[in-house]
Amino acid sequence: LAKTTQPISMDSYEGQEVNITCSHNNIATNDYITWYQQFPSQGPRFIIQGYKTKVTNEVASLFIPADRKSSTLSLPRVSLSDTAVYYCLVAGNQAGTALIFGKGTTLSVSS
Amino acid sequence: DSGVTQTPKHLITATGQRVTLRCSPRSGDLSVYWYQQSLDQGLQFLIQYYNGEERAKGNILERFSAQQFPDLHSELNLSSLELGDSALYFCASSVGTGNLGTEAFFGQGTRLTVV
Numbered sequence: 001l002a003k004t005t006q007p008i009s010m011d012s013y014e015g016q017e018v019n020i021t022c023s024h025n026n027i028a029t030n031d032y033i034t035w036y037q038q039f040p041s042q043g044p045r046f047i048i049q050g051y052k053t054k055v056t057n058e059v060a061s062l063f064i065p066a067d068r069k070s071s072t073l074s075l076p077r078v079s080l081s082d083t084a085v086y087y088c089l090v091a092g093n094q095a096g097t098a099l100i101f102g103k104g105t106t107l108s109v110s111s
Numbered sequence: 112d113s114g115v116t117q118t119p120k121h122l123i124t125a126t127g128q129r130v131t132l133r134c135s136p137r138s139g140d141l142s143v144y145w146y147q148q149s150l151d152q153g154l155q156f157l158i159q160y161y162n163g164e165e166r167a168k169g170n171i172l173e174r175f176s177a178q179q180f181p182d183l184h185s186e187l188n189l190s191s192l193e194l195g196d197s198a199l200y201f202c203a204s205s206v207g208t209g210n211l212g213t214e215a216f217f218g219q220g221t222r223l224t225v226v
Contacts, residue, residue, distance in 0.1 A: 100169075
């Protein structure tokens, strides 16, 4: 199971773009990268998933370089409601692989 | 609404007691995962079931056990409860086995307080 490393915390202001980078140096060929968001006392919510290059949806973009040893979650024009913990997960097709969450990045957005 | 239902939402019990937490996955999802989240702690993976069979095991204590029934709902049993077991317990479900970055859907959690 690939180990992930993220910043513990980040601060931003409303309207700014926020980029959270996750390192996963020992990512395997079949591993996918998934990001979740969690608000206090709520279950995590899927944000975005990718394998390589760039993926974009209505809430975020995910940038994955060619070597796939890191990934960057980009949140455009954050608002106060984006204050949450963001988790980067790497999971592959190994038997018994489950969704393992690290400590995540606590994003605080101020006005 | 994620489609995953957990009951009860809140539970207060005394040390030494036993409780059962219930999870109904989204319709069609075969995998169920259980997590424990203590105050200011991360999500600790406990156990995963896929279509009735145990699929993966995390740091689940011997006092804890789980199962997934033929109708795919799951129960997490916590026994000989200690104060340190007080936490939010989340259930999640996914269509597949959890491999290849499957999107999982989380319930709202059961808040367990042991007094």
